[in-house]
Amino acid sequence: MITVGILALQGDFDRHQQKMATLSVKSRLVRTAVQLAQCDGLIIPGGESTTLINLLKKHTMWDSVRRFGKTKPVYGTCAGCILIADSIVEMDQDSLHLIDISVQRNAYGRQVDSFIDDVKVQLNGTLDSMEGVFIRAPKIVSIGANVTPLAWHNDDIILAEQANILAGTFHPELTDDVRIHHYFLRKIQKSMY
Numbered sequence: 001m002i003t004v005g006i007l008a009l010q011g012d013f014d015r016h017q018q019k020m021a022t023l024s025v026k027s028r029l030v031r032t033a034v035q036l037a038q039c040d041g042l043i044i045p046g047g048e049s050t051t052l053i054n055l056l057k058k059h060t061m062w063d064s065v066r067r068f069g070k071t072k073p074v075y076g077t078c079a080g081c082i083l084i085a086d087s088i089v090e091m092d093q094d095s096l097h098l099i100d101i102s103v104q105r106n107a108y109g110r111q112v113d114s115f116i117d118d119v120k121v122q123l124n125g126t127l128d129s130m131e132g133v134f135i136r137a138p139k140i141v142s143i144g145a146n147v148t149p150l151a152w153h154n155d156d157i158i159l160a161e162q163a164n165i166l167a168g169t170f171h172p173e174l175t176d177d178v179r180i181h182h183y184f185l186r187k188i189q190k191s192m193y
Helices: 013-022 033-037 049-058 062-071 079-084 179-192
Strands: 003-007 026-030 041-044 074-077 085-088 099-104 115-123 126-134 139-143 148-153 156-162 165-168
Touching: 003 013, 013 026, 013 179, 026 033, 033 062, 041 062, 041 079, 041 179, 049 062, 049 079, 062 074, 074 079, 079 085, 079 099, 079 165, 099 156, 099 165, 115 179, 126 148, 139 156, 165 179
Parallel strands: 003 026, 003 041, 041 074, 074 165, 085 099
Antiparallel strands: 099 139, 115 126, 115 148, 148 156, 156 165
């Protein structure tokens, strides 16, 4: 049975746990390296990236999460995307370097500039649309050769994967749509066999 860990130091971890319950998947809130070791995959939720970095280091989890992401699936959304990116443009900020993308923090503006819009999603080769919720969202400004784009808002890449890592700039946990969480679960299943 799969256990999905959801980093629960800060951010909207509760909504991701609700998505796992909707999909009838066991999840656990992760606040320690011991709890992380009991998981088959990890979701790093939105929140505030510098706060998440500080809390990961304070709870001595920074290196554990990095090691975990070298072999097991990790899905970072919004602030989580910033944490797992290879670099953050125009910022001197630590990152976990788990996916070969560069991101720009708060690329659409401040909190008042948050928005909801239709986005294009291509999971499993089929192009479709879904609702995208963007809250002080980052932008993926460049991707490496081994990174595959999976979703777009206009011309901006908003969801991408590289091997076991999935990075998204928006919040599918704030909608009724479970497709992206389901896609992440399939990554976990594939990694186990």
